Amino acid sequence: MNSLAYALLSMLVRKPCSGYELKQLLEVFWQAKHSQIYPLLQKLEQDGLLTYELVGQSGKPDKKIYTLTDKGLSILKEWIAQSPAVPVIRDEFLVKVYAIWLTDIATAKKLFDERMRAINEKIAYREEELRKMRDTFGDSIEDIACTHFGRYILYQRRLRQEREEIEWCKWVMNLLEKSAFS
Amino acid sequence: MNSLAYALLSMLVRKPCSGYELKQLLEVFWQAKHSQIYPLLQKLEQDGLLTYELVGQSGKPDKKIYTLTDKGLSILKEWIAQSPAVPVIRDEFLVKVYAIWLTDIATAKKLFDERMRAINEKIAYREEELRKMRDTFGDSIEDIACTHFGRYILYQRRLRQEREEIEWCKWVMNLLEKSAFS
DNA sequence: ATGTTATATGTCAATATTTATATATATAAA
DNA sequence: TTTATATATATAAATATTGACATATAACAT
Numbered sequence: 001m002n003s004l005a006y007a008l009l010s011m012l013v014r015k016p017c018s019g020y021e022l023k024q025l026l027e028v029f030w031q032a033k034h035s036q037i038y039p040l041l042q043k044l045e046q047d048g049l050l051t052y053e054l055v056g057q058s059g060k061p062d063k064k065i066y067t068l069t070d071k072g073l074s075i076l077k078e079w080i081a082q083s084p085a086v087p088v089i090r091d092e093f094l095v096k097v098y099a100i101w102l103t104d105i106a107t108a109k110k111l112f113d114e115r116m117r118a119i120n121e122k123i124a125y126r127e128e129e130l131r132k133m134r135d136t137f138g139d140s141i142e143d144i145a146c147t148h149f150g151r152y153i154l155y156q157r158r159l160r161q162e163r164e165e166i167e168w169c170k171w172v173m174n175l176l177e178k179s180a181f182s
Numbered sequence: 183m184n185s186l187a188y189a190l191l192s193m194l195v196r197k198p199c200s201g202y203e204l205k206q207l208l209e210v211f212w213q214a215k216h217s218q219i220y221p222l223l224q225k226l227e228q229d230g231l232l233t234y235e236l237v238g239q240s241g242k243p244d245k246k247i248y249t250l251t252d253k254g255l256s257i258l259k260e261w262i263a264q265s266p267a268v269p270v271i272r273d274e275f276l277v278k279v280y281a282i283w284l285t286d287i288a289t290a291k292k293l294f295d296e297r298m299r300a301i302n303e304k305i306a307y308r309e310e311e312l313r314k315m316r317d318t319f320g321d322s323i324e325d326i327a328c329t330h331f332g333r334y335i336l337y338q339r340r341l342r343q344e345r346e347e348i349e350w351c352k353w354v355m356n357l358l359e360k361s362a363f364s
Numbered sequence: 365a366t367g368t369t370a371t372a373t374g375t376c377a378a379t380a381t382t383t384a385t386a387t388a389t390a391t392a393a394a
Numbered sequence: 395t396t397t398a399t400a401t402a403t404a405t406a407a408a409t410a411t412t413g414a415c416a417t418a419t420a421a422c423a424t
Contacts, residue, residue, distance in 0.1 A: 003272065003274050003277065006274075006277055007277045007280075009281075010277050010278075010280045010281035011280070013281055013284060028276075028280075029271065029272075029273060029276035029277055029279075029280060030271075030272055030273075030276075030277060031268075031270055031271070031272075073284075076281060076284070077284055077285070079278075080278045080281055080282070080284060080285055080289070080293075081285065081289050083296060084273070084274035084275040084277075084278055084293075085274045086213075087271070087272065087273035087274070087275065087276075088213055088270070088271070088272045088273070089211070089212075089213070089269070089270070089271055090185065090211075090212055090213075090269065090270045091211060091212075091266070091269035091270070092185050092188075092266035092267045092269070093266040093269065094210075094211035094212075094269075094336060094339075095185065095188055095189045095192050095211055095212060095266075096192075096261075096262045096266055097211075097332055097335060097336055097339075098189075098192045098193070098210075098211060098332040098333060098336055099191075099192035099195060099258060099262055099332055100262070100326065100331065100332045100335075101326055101327060101328060101329055101330075101331040101332050102195060102255075102258070102259055102262060103259070103262055103263065105326060107262070107263050108326060111262075111266075114265060142357050142360070142361075143357075143360075143361050143364065144282065144283055144287060144290060144357070144358060144361040145283060145361065146283060147283055148283075149282065149283040150279055150280040150281055150282045150283050151280060153279060153282075153350075153354050153357070154276060154279055154280055156350065156353075157276075157279075157347070157350045160346055160349070160350050161343060161346060161347070164342055164343060164346040165339070165343070167342070168335075168338065168339045168342050171338075172335050175324050175325075175326070175335070176326060178324070178325075179324075179325050179326040179327065182325065
């Protein structure tokens, strides 16, 4: 059982999903390719943590809807109470930032401009998702027992971090402007 | 040439380092085990991007001090100007947060308490590092041409993100308190 | 005395992850 | 009419990463 397996269980405990849907939902805390997700779902099904049902669709390919079993739920619950592993962050942008003093100001600005554009897109998406959650669930979303509580606070965290990164980018851009005139 | 290789070059362009030292410096943007770093340094040396010198020490084992070559520098410079890959974040804590609605308030609080403790330690370390940089380099640290500029803005980013996460943790803790009395 | 931590490097096996290839249907755009 | 995109799953090969084992010295604590 690796972390990705628990990530899948954490998603499925809220509602049954297809592998395709899981991949998209996973984006918020554990990015994975479908080539990793589909075999792992099969393994979890074989181990009795999940069951699946084939669902035919008109106009789209059939899909497998996976559901968490009681065994899957109890394994997940046990895992949650244990101390989490140290987080892994691997961000090429940050590597480039570290070595940015090697480049000219134009290159540096371009790097930061593109980063800000990408983050702003994410911010718009998070705001939309949070708006939807509040519209659907109201104040109950702020109660730990709500099935959407975890998702809600996680999206809030991401939004905060993304807004914070925009502020930092602006601060750096300002330093770059100053450097340009000295 | 993978991202870790460029991360090593980005470190070495500032100053020659041993593999052991690189592992520690890498923590800020690309966590890697020594079993990945040492063989990669050897490969980069064989490819002519690095050279090394054996340095004997009294009271400590000998070390290999790696230095960037001209070839290494030009390859690094080319890479910096290209668009970075999308960042990867893999944080077990966030997976647990997603499924936190399954647990009781005591477990949830413990999870957040420990997270805050870990982050506060990092904050203290970043503040100390930033203080040292400012003491050593003064205002020149805020100029893009300074060899420490990248490191400086990166530590600033980390510090901001870590402070922001503390605020988020406090916000969640507050929601947990409210849930406890309803 | 004995165990632990920090310094320092190395290798191998196991596991995790990505990249590439494959198949299939429908819609929208060029 | 061809091309791209979204939905959906699957597998094999290549690469990246971790975990375990190995060695060695010195300081420090139990």
